[in-house]
Amino acid sequence: MKENEKIIDRWIESATYWEKHRDTIDAMFAPVTQALIQDGAAGQVAGKTILDVATGQGEPALTLARLAGPTGSIFGVDPVPAMVEAARREATRRQLTNVQFQVAFADSLPFPANTCDVVLSRFGVMFFPSPLEGIREMLRVLKPGGGIAAAVWGFADRNPFHYIFSRVMDRYVPSPPPEPGALDAFRFAVPGELLNVFQMAGAVETSERLVQFQIQTSLSPEDFWTMRCDISEKFRSKLAGLTADQAAEVQQEVLTATRTHSANDLISFPAEIHVVSGRKL
Numbered sequence: 478m479k480e481n482e483k484i485i486d487r488w489i490e491s492a493t494y495w496e497k498h499r500d501t502i503d504a505m506f507a508p509v510t511q512a513l514i515q516d517g518a519a520g521q522v523a524g525k526t527i528l529d530v531a532t533g534q535g536e537p538a539l540t541l542a543r544l545a546g547p548t549g550s551i552f553g554v555d556p557v558p559a560m561v562e563a564a565r566r567e568a569t570r571r572q573l574t575n576v577q578f579q580v581a582f583a584d585s586l587p588f589p590a591n592t593c594d595v596v597l598s599r600f601g602v603m604f605f606p607s608p609l610e611g612i613r614e615m616l617r618v619l620k621p622g623g624g625i626a627a628a629v630w631g632f633a634d635r636n637p638f639h640y641i642f643s644r645v646m647d648r649y650v651p652s653p654p655p656e657p658g659a660l661d662a663f664r665f666a667v668p669g670e671l672l673n674v675f676q677m678a679g680a681v682e683t684s685e686r687l688v689q690f691q692i693q694t695s696l697s698p699e700d701f702w703t704m705r706c707d708i709s710e711k712f713r714s715k716l717a718g719l720t721a722d723q724a725a726e727v728q729q730e731v732l733t734a735t736r737t738h739s740a741n742d743l744i745s746f747p748a749e750i751h752v753v754s755g756r757k758l
């Protein structure tokens with residue numbers, strides 16, 4: 478299977494689940510969108526032309542469309558047609574007329590050079606086969622002086638949203654650490670690595686910010702378990718390989734750990750991400 482087909486294959490099943498859990502995902506990662514807007518667009522999006530690369534089910538593009546107003550133009554791209562269809566459905570449901578979604582890979586964006594004021598990506602760059610080519614292409618479509626920003630996960634062991642599942646699951650289905658450069662959620666957890674890619678791609682005035690926030694959702698621990706298994710292709714496939722008894726044990730252990738982060742119907746996890754930003758010369 479070719480690299481691009483593998484990417485689509487990996488994400489296609491997730492599209493249904495990311496759409497199903499859209500409201501929860503929106504709430505959990507709203508602080509990430511705010512950090513991207515702050516660092517990539519100096520907090521100013523009204524009337525801007527903004528591209529969201531690896532938009533998935535449409536975030537942050539849909540949030541940007543609401544904030545940018547009628548004179549703004551928002552574009553979102555993702556290589557997985559089912560993700561793009563989900564994003565379009567939501568734009569229609571919200572009656573947003575200033576946002577468009579297209580199927581595209583990050584390293585081949587269907588836009589002329591020098592057309593966007595801002596280019597952003599939330600939790601996408603770590604999955605690009607060549608992050609350098611992806612960031613170069615994002616810079617190509619950016620106007621001179623325009624802002625670029627990407628959000629990626631910090632270390633797994635600083636993010637209980639991930640590790641309360643992975644630590645339990647790894648005891649049942651051991652997984653070797655990913656090879657360097659593997660398309661993994663924590664590929665850019667080491668500070669400076671994505672910053673270096675931005676600089677190699679030609680971005681100027683680059684910076685990296687560690688953003689600490691709370692991932693919050695008003696789900697019960699049981700509903701959180703369902704949502705978390707649904708949206709992670711890794712957990713779904715590992716769970717599918719367990720016996721019913723093992724799966725029940727994993728669920729109980731994860732629920733117990735989740736309850737330590739849950740009070741008054743609110744689940745709240747401390748989280749750490751890096752937001753890397755820069756400008757086009």
Ligand SMILES: C[S@@+](CC[C@H](N)C(=O)[O-])C[C@H]1O[C@@H](n2cnc3c(N)ncnc32)[C@H](O)[C@@H]1O
Nearest residue numbers: 488531532533536557582583599600601604605
């Ligand atoms: C973790 S999801 C993030 C979705 C959304 N941006 C959000 O934060 O909710 C990662 C997305 O990256 C997309 N993706 C994977 N490889 C890509 C590539 N080479 N170019 C562009 N997007 C890619 C996937 O299809 C998926 O929708």
